[in-house]
Amino acid sequence: xxxxxxxxxxxxxxxxxxxxxxxxxxxxxxxxxxxxxxxxxxxxxxxxxxxxxxxxxxxxxxxxxxxxxxxxxxxxxxxxxxxxxxxxxxxxxxxxxxxxxxxxxxxxxxxxxxxxxxxxxxxxxxxxxxxxxxxxxxxxxxxxxxxxxxxxxxxxxxxxxxxxxxxxxxxxxxxxxxxxxxxxxxxxxxxxxxxxxxxxxxxxxxxxxxxxxxxxxxxxxxxx
Numbered sequence: 319x320x321x322x323x324x325x326x327x328x329x330x331x332x333x334x335x336x337x338x339x340x341x342x343x344x345x346x347x348x349x350x351x352x353x354x355x356x357x358x359x360x361x362x363x364x365x366x367x368x369x370x371x372x373x374x375x376x377x378x379x380x381x382x383x384x385x386x387x388x389x390x391x392x393x394x395x396x397x398x399x400x401x402x403x404x405x406x407x408x409x410x411x412x413x414x415x416x417x418x419x420x421x422x423x424x425x426x427x428x429x430x431x432x433x434x435x436x437x438x439x440x441x442x443x444x445x446x447x448x449x450x451x452x453x454x455x456x457x458x459x460x461x462x463x464x465x466x467x468x469x470x471x472x473x474x475x476x477x478x479x480x481x482x483x484x485x486x487x488x489x490x491x492x493x494x495x496x497x498x499x500x501x502x503x504x505x506x507x508x509x510x511x512x513x514x515x516x517x518x519x520x521x522x523x524x525x526x527x528x529x530x531x532x533x534x535x536x537x538x539x540x541x542x
Contacts, residue, residue, distance in 0.1 A: 324371060324372065324373055324374060324375070325359075325370065325373040325374070325375055325377075325378055326370050326371050326373065328375070328415060328418060328419075329355060329411070331418070332411050332414050332415075333348070333351070333352075336414050337351065346482060350403065350407065351407040351410070351411075354403075354404045354407040354408065355407070355411070357386075357390070357404070358383075358386055358408070359373070361382075361385075361386045361389060362377065362378070362382065362386075365382065365385070366382075375415075375419060375422060375425075376422075376425070378429075379425055379428070379429070380425070380428035380429045380431070380432060383408060383429050383432060384432060387401055387404065387405060387432070390404060397437065398435035398436065398437035399437050401434075401435055402434045402435060402437070405432060405434055406434075408429065409429075409430055409432075412426050412429045412430055413430065416430075456468070456471075457471065462528065465524075465525060465528065466525065466528075468521065469521050469522055469524075469525040470484060472517075472518050472521055473487075473500070473514075473518060473522065476512075476514065476515060476518050477500065477502070477512045477514075479502060479512075483502055483503070486503070487500060487502070489526065492522060492526070494514070494519045494522060494523050494526075497513070498513065498514040498516075498518075498519035499511045499512055499513045499514055500512050500514065
C-alpha cells in the first residue's frame with residue numbers, strides 16, 4: 319500500500335517523481351507550480367492555522383481551493399488568466415493524487431470539477447517595419463547596453479522569440495555564415511531553425527565581438 323502521509327509528503331513526490339522525473343517539466347513550469355503551492359500553503363495556514371508539514375490531505379478540499387482562488391483575485395488583483403494558470407497547477411497535482419490516494423477519489427473529483435474562468439483573448443497586433451524604425455524607445459547604440467538591447471530587440475522582432483527563448487540563446491545556437499540562422503528551443507521543447515536577414519546577422523556578428531569569449535549566452539545581460 320502506498321503511503322499517503324501529509325500534503326507536504328505528497329507534494330514532494332509530485333515535484334520530484336511526476337514533474338521532474340516522469341514529465342521532465344521545464345524549469346519555467348516547475349517555478350510556476352512551485353509559486354502556486356507556496357501561495358496555497360500560505361493561504362491554508364492562515365485559514366486553518368496549520369503548518370504545511372502538519373496539513374492533512376482531508377483539509378485540502380474543494381471549498382478551500384475555491385476560497386484560495388477567490389482570495390487571489392480579491393487580494394492580489396490577478397485576472398482570470400492568472401487564476402486559471404494557478405488552477406491548472408492544482409488540477410495537475412490532484413490528477414496525480416487520484417492514483418496515489420484512490421480512497422479520496424470523491425474529494426479529488428470535486429476539486430477537479432472546479433471550472434476555469436472564461437476570459438477575453440485580445441488580439442496581438444504586429445509591429446510594422448516603419449513603426450519599429452520610428453519607435454522612440456529604440457536603444458542608444460552609442461552605449462554598450464544600447465547595442466546589446468538593439469541586437470536583442472532586432473532578433474526578437476524578426477524571430478518572434480519569447481523572452482525565455484531569447485535569453486537562452488548561446489553562441490552555439492547562432493550561425494552567421496552562409497544560410498545565417500538561430501537554433502531555437504521553444505515552448506513545449508519544440509526545436510526550430512529561424513533564418514536571419516543580412517541586417518540581423520550583421521548586427522549579431524558585431525555584438526558577439528563585444529562579448530567576452532567566456533560569455534556563452536548572447537542576450538544574457540537582458541535578464542535581471
